[in-house]
Amino acid sequence: METTSPRWLVRRDIDGFFGLALDNFIQILLIVNLCGGVLGFPAAMIYGRILPGVALSLIVGNFYYSWLAYKQGQQQQREDITALPYGINTVSLFAYVFLVMLPVKLGAIANGIPPEQAAELAWQAGLVACLGSGAIEFGGAWIGNTLRRMAPRAALLSTLGGIALTFIAIGFLFRTFANPVVGLVPLGVILLTYFGRVKFGIPGGLLAVLLGIALAWGTGLMSWDSARFADAVKPIGVYLPGFFLGDLWQARGVLLEYVSIILPMGLFNLIGSIQNLESAEAAGDTYPAAPCLAANGIGTIVAAICGSCFPTTIYIGHPGWKAMGARIGYSVLNGVVMGLLCLSGTVALLAYFVPIEAGMAIVLWIGIVIVAQSFEATPIHHAPAVVVGLLPAIAGWAALIAKNSLRAAGLGTPEKPFTADLVPLFKLSDTYIDGTFALEQGFIFSAMILSAITVYIIERQFRQAAFWSLGAALLSWVGLMHAYNWTVADTVIKLGWGAGSSWAVGYILLAILFFYAAWQERNSRNERQSMVDEDGDDKTPNP
Template identity: 30%
Template sequence: MNEDRKNRFWGETTAFLALFLDNVGVLIFLSAILVHTFNYPAEIILTRMIPGTAMGIFFGDLLYSLLALRLARKTGRRDVTAMPLGLDTPSTIGIAYAVLGPTYIASQDALLTWHVGMATLFMIGIVKMVTSFSGAWIQRIFPTAGLLGSIAGVGLLLLGFLPLIEIFNEVVVGMVAMGLILAVLIGKLQLPGRVPGVLAAVILGTALHFALGYAGYIPEFKTPAFDMKLCIPLFSLDFLQTLPRCIPYLPLAIPFGILTIIGGINNTESARLAGDAYRTRDILLTEACTSLIAAFFGGVAQTTPYIGHPAYKKMGATWLYTLFTALAVGIGSVVGLMSLFVGLIPRAVIAPIFLFIGFEIVHQAYRESPDAHSAAVSLSFLPVVAHLVTIILRQFLDAASITPEALPVRLQVLHSTLTVLSNGFIVTGLLWGSMLAFLIDQQVRLAALCTLTCAGLTLFGFIHSVHPGGEIYLPWQISSPRPFMIALGYFLFSCILPALTKRRQANPEPLSAESSEGKSVTSG
């Protein structure tokens, strides 16, 4: 094998492993959240959710490989790199914590919960189909700080902090894996023999996990089952009966669908700048259709084009790495190999990958937003903080069999406030970030429109729902005055802004004087 072929082989192999393990990691965390946080039956996850979700990856990467081949024939180039496609990490984690888990706790019906997940994915797919034709318009309407800030909050807290807990749960395994992954992916260091860092972290971390587990140093260690079951995902329409139950989750489904479309636009532009000019609509419609396909086969997580096409191109990857990923995930899920990986690879090994992904999402939000909008990006994190606290608090209360009503009055108020702040956190973060970005740009009317929108959505529970599960409602159906009080607060906020604008325009001299005083102090 000559040097050129060897480089191409390692390039395709490294790209395949990176994309494949990214998707395996998402499935591992989806499974871990549902099983360990909500006590959801693992059997349904391994035999139904994972094979159905894998169908979206299979068809998506297969179609992206075909698009790359078409572009290669059109341009006469052999170095065309396919767009990478996989499961969208923020929305998968969000759906696990905000849709599947709460539905199972409320109903204790695993089959119903699975169908609700399928129906929610179906709604996301419809949103993506519609917005694939208007994604650029949405991108022009909302500031980047609002669009990316709320997802960056998910990246920092749900993909950063929660995986950090998993790392410290198995600190020896987690630290070894984190050291390798951070050194290779962020530090840009190379291992001897050009061994991919992610692969080395998975193999070494998993070996340490089993060595320590069999030695009795891991309290929750379970002997793995190496049996593989044939899990053929079947096309079904039964989940459509649960669509009415999914209406409360529209505040999650809509922004998650829109944001992956906008991400697809950005990623397609990134690929064009790297030398591969794909048609944006082809890329967007593929991710929308494959998300819908996954829902009909039992999937609960949407597909999206991944950030990093230029990185895969630098590796020397072509259309083969996405083809191999499609086959490995698709065939692997049918024969039970994907479920075996999910059961074998410990969470502490995969957690550092999500830590890295979370950092990249946060970095992108600040990088793509104007420097002046950094405060707006930070503000949009805060509703996600509330959601993180409620996730952890819910685990303690459930484990202790304590209802919120049994808490002292002061803690009841605190719990209620955290719940209200948490519900609809993605939309809240988007609107808060957009509002502050407009204020920074002195577009006061648009800022006021954002706060008025918050007031209207609050009345119906799309954000700040007073129900623990975040359900939406009609204002007159709620006995609590809290939605009206929150909406009134937003309304008064929106009224203050134009008044401040008029005052500034009517009295410019004092502001000029203050400004000149500030300049003199600075110069002094």
């Protein structure tokens, strides 16, 4: 009997590579720009320490998931298995820059420490935060399957759908229509290739990128700039990862000082990975939770030890890459290419020649597929629960847009900080922005919980709905959901005993309502059973 074994590289892996590489490339550009522009890190630190650590974590993770896909394909005798996508966690990237490293640097400067030394302390703090996230996800490997069994599929997939709809699809859709001459044609190629199944002779993803580059340079969106080109060439060199255990030990106090940031970020990564594993299974590829979560944790720990401040995780988007036809090789290619970019300092040079607009149609399509899967892979009568699960992510995205708008209007500075006085001004236009900010905090948790509650209501399993509501009350009480603090230019999660007391009380009252509905349902069931028993007695003939 002939056995079927997966191939390491197929034609559609090229398309998958462009999509995943663009995702990773954007994160790497964010790291370079935020570390240089916001944190003021010197180029030697960014290119000599941080990016080599990023490279090693991406190589380790992508190679592991490629190998795991190959082994799963061999065991199941399948050629169509798709490796789990892997890369830098975007949420943690922003959180650790703005909520850990920047405060550490500003605090050090305020205490009279020179900027160069303050930058060193901020980088060390980022390493500790990254290590903490890795430890949490590694520790969560042993409860991953339990969480997957507890949560209905609609609760897991709708959360991803909300993120895909807002933070992935809509952003790139806006960018497409901001530059329609450049953006629409690549989008058309992607839609024709993957929805219309039109063949162009070369992979559709490659064609879309090439057309995007040509249109960007041909229409003037990209143009030659000698100064920018010189800056892009300057960092090119050979950079090897180092080992920074001493720096981690020196900054160990950060772990306790910033636990209110590190703990929720680690938990978000853990829950997000579990949701992505469920998404992959719904698309037809089942992976064991424990080794995958452990691999995420190990990849992040490796990143921290080797100089990167940014956790890595399983990426959203597996069903999109699977539908695209990518299998195993796209992950290998991503690890190799992203690793080489980071180790050679050529990130800025590639960014100079290849605009984001050239490849964003692929990522937009991935977002569309993920949202569609939220509905297609769940029972049709659970569709309302999927819709409910989309809403917190939409609220989180709306909060981001609102705060960006305020910053663009000149607020969010020490002279004009964000305060609660903004709330009544929003309410003048019937916009309850405080509710938006509340939903933003811990929206991965609240999306999953609200969707699960809706599923159990639909199934008339009201006690289970009550238990999920009590779980929401606990998370709110300790501040992992809804509770927030105002900062100069943001609203951030507020951890602490009783931090989200008002929301906790609301969820407890909701649980009481569900327990009442369960009691009423049980009584109605008993009454119906009694009536059936009585009818049976009436029809029984006398001896």
